[in-house]
Amino acid sequence: xxxxxxxxxxxxxxxxxxxxxxxxxxxxxxxxxxxxxxxxxxxxxxxxxxxxxxxxxxxxxxxxxxxxxxxxxxxxxxxxxxxxxxxxxxxxxxxxxxxxxxxxxxxxxxxxxxxxxxxxxxxxxxxxxxxxxxxxxxxxxxxxxxxxxxxxxxxxxxxxxxxxxxx
Amino acid sequence: xxxxxxxxxxxxxxxxxxxxxxxxxxxxxxxxxxxxxxxxxxxxxxxxxxxxxxxxxxxxxxxxxxxxxxxxxxxxxxxxxxxxxxxxxxxxxxxxxxxxxxxxxxxxxxxxxxxxxxxxxxxxxxxxxxxxxxxxxxxxxxxxxxxxxxxxxxxxxxxxxxxxxxx
Numbered sequence: 541x542x543x544x545x546x547x548x549x550x551x552x553x554x555x556x557x558x559x560x561x562x563x564x565x566x567x568x569x570x571x572x573x574x575x576x577x578x579x580x581x582x583x584x585x586x587x588x589x590x591x592x593x594x595x596x597x598x599x600x601x602x603x604x605x606x607x608x609x610x611x612x613x614x615x616x617x618x619x620x621x622x623x624x625x626x627x628x629x630x631x632x633x634x635x636x637x638x639x640x641x642x643x644x645x646x647x648x649x650x651x652x653x654x655x656x657x658x659x660x661x662x663x664x665x666x667x668x669x670x671x672x673x674x675x676x677x678x679x680x681x682x683x684x685x686x687x688x689x690x691x692x693x694x695x696x697x698x699x700x701x702x703x704x705x706x707x
Numbered sequence: 708x709x710x711x712x713x714x715x716x717x718x719x720x721x722x723x724x725x726x727x728x729x730x731x732x733x734x735x736x737x738x739x740x741x742x743x744x745x746x747x748x749x750x751x752x753x754x755x756x757x758x759x760x761x762x763x764x765x766x767x768x769x770x771x772x773x774x775x776x777x778x779x780x781x782x783x784x785x786x787x788x789x790x791x792x793x794x795x796x797x798x799x800x801x802x803x804x805x806x807x808x809x810x811x812x813x814x815x816x817x818x819x820x821x822x823x824x825x826x827x828x829x830x831x832x833x834x835x836x837x838x839x840x841x842x843x844x845x846x847x848x849x850x851x852x853x854x855x856x857x858x859x860x861x862x863x864x865x866x867x868x869x870x871x872x873x874x
Contacts, residue, residue, distance in 0.1 A: 550746055554755075568745070577720060580831075581757060581836040582874075587720075588838055611716060645753060654715070667750060667840045670748075671831070671840055678861055679715075681715060685719075697857055697858060
């Protein structure tokens with residue numbers, strides 16, 4: 541296989557930018573910027589997230605058995621970079637961001653336009669990131685959207701001309 | 708859960724448009740437009756596709772144990788609609804489109820800018836679409852791209868103002 545072709549063709553997949561959060565109920569709260577996300581079924585509504593296995597987020601999501609995906613808005617590039625770094629909770633904020641606990645206990649970022657909360661139904665333990673499958677059990681709209689929902693989300697290509705995570 | 712919120716928040720996920728193809732070696736060739744796709748690992752390179760369980764494509768991909776994802780280009784909206792319909796092979800063309808057999812036997816659309824070929828490593832049998840996990844074993848660039856690869860792919864929002872598959 542030609543490695544350059546593999547990289548370039550895989551980088552054709554467009555990605556939105558999400559903050560994956562979870563709370564395992566034992567003092568561990570995670571929040572990390574992710575992009576390997578897709579819906580995978582309508583009934584029940586399932587989503588799939590590729591999560592780095594050596595990350596704190598993977599450990600916390602697995603222990604919690606639940607997670608939230610906070611959708612970042614087109615204008616929230618700085619939030620994407622905030623959650624590339626390890627998250628901390630100080631003065632009731634998550635890395636400086638206001639949040640509330642969702643139905644799953646996972647932090648819901650108040651400034652993100654929307655979020656879904658999921659219970660983990662399956663994990664495919666293959667590769668350096670595992671495939672976490674979650675059933676959507678709650679959805680939040682934090683502020684109204686105008687136009688298509690998929691035009692309102694921050695995308696990988698909005699992060700910088702040479703920013704990619706994939707390939 | 709508020710059904711409208713769930714639908715709108717899930718529709719924030721941006722999607723590229725792909726033609727999923729496979730050949731089971733027993734006379735069954737499939738080709739279907741899909742959009743629920745993400746990479747899920749770098750090493751090995753894994754991709755995930757949500758495939759409708761009652762479709763001929765699902766049956767053929769499962770029997771073949773291999774598949775290709777043909778990335779459609781920004782200008783190939785009509786091809787997306789071609790492969791919404793059941794595919795047929797006539798005069799050596801796939802629903803009228805020129806193709807060649809890839810390393811996996813799956814049809815590679817010559818007019819698509821690129822494709823990856825995968826062997827199925829896992830299927831999560833949950834929901835009305837199953838999560839097909841594939842390891843990328845071959846990649847094809849059929850024509851050069853200019854600019855970001857993820858700006859060159861046809862996207863769901865290019866298909867029409869009210870076209871969605873998700874939510």
